[in-house]
Amino acid sequence: MHHRRRIYEGKAKIIFEGPEPGTYIQFFKDNATAFNAKKHEVIDGKGVLNNRISEYIFTQLNRLGIPTHFIRRLNMREQIIRSVEIIPLEVVLRNVAAGSLAKRLGIQEGTPLPCSVIEFYYKKDELDDPMVSEEHIAAFGWASPQELEEIKALSVRINDFLSGLFLAVGIQLIDFKIEFGRLWEGDMMSVVLADEISPDSARLWDIATDERLDKDRFRRNMGGLIEAYQEVARRLGIMNENELPRPKGPVLVNNVSVL
Secondary structure, X not given: OOOOOEEEEOOOEEEEEOOOOOEEEEEEOOEEEEOOOOEEEEOOOHHHHHHHHHHHHXXXXXXXXXXXXXXXXXXXXXXXXXXXXXXXXXXXXXXEOOHHHHHHHOOOOOOEXXXXXXXXXXXXXXXXXXXXXXXXXXXXXXOOHHHHHHHHHHHHHHHHHHXXXXXXXXXXXXXXXXXXXXXXXXXXXXXXXXXXXXXXXXXEEEOOOOOEOOOHXXXXXXXXXXXXXXXXXXXXXXXXXXXXXXXXXXXXXXXXXXX
């Protein structure tokens, strides 16, 4: 990686200049963070699992005609993606009450919502990614009305696909976070799914036991994060036993209250 030009480094990924014009290389780190990196640990193998799980999901979405930035996986930790202009919004789609929604509205976690709910958060770490309304988005020009309609329509389609995908392997999709970008091809611009979809960005509960198979295991000091991500990969059938990374030692956690 040392010879590549680094474009951006986030909490869990590094973006490098790609091999061809209009492409980037997305590298998945082993860093686990929560509460905007107030809690942080390096967990061996997490990046490998997220890369493979996200590759599988984005490949399926591409086949369904949902536009994404994903081109192909390079190796166990890297994938080639299209260079896009990230829209500064985190889109959260919720099917079941959990996390901040349950706390904010005083709803018991695990309560099915009457209908799926889409929330928007302004992507700004130093402000702790505040929740915003569609009026805020329009007023500050973060996305045009047409872009916002496309984002909502794509989010619903993605939710329908993911819900069925995970249901088929005994997992309930509680909620997930996604990001979108503007893909420019000449003078033409389209909105495409960007970033990743993995147990880092989605709440996944075992249907039979409600066992958490996602990053809540890290957020809530439950331990067993790698084993949970391995279980998701096994059920999706995307990694064989020899490929699954093994934790090299105990997972260290900090005492941070759950938000």
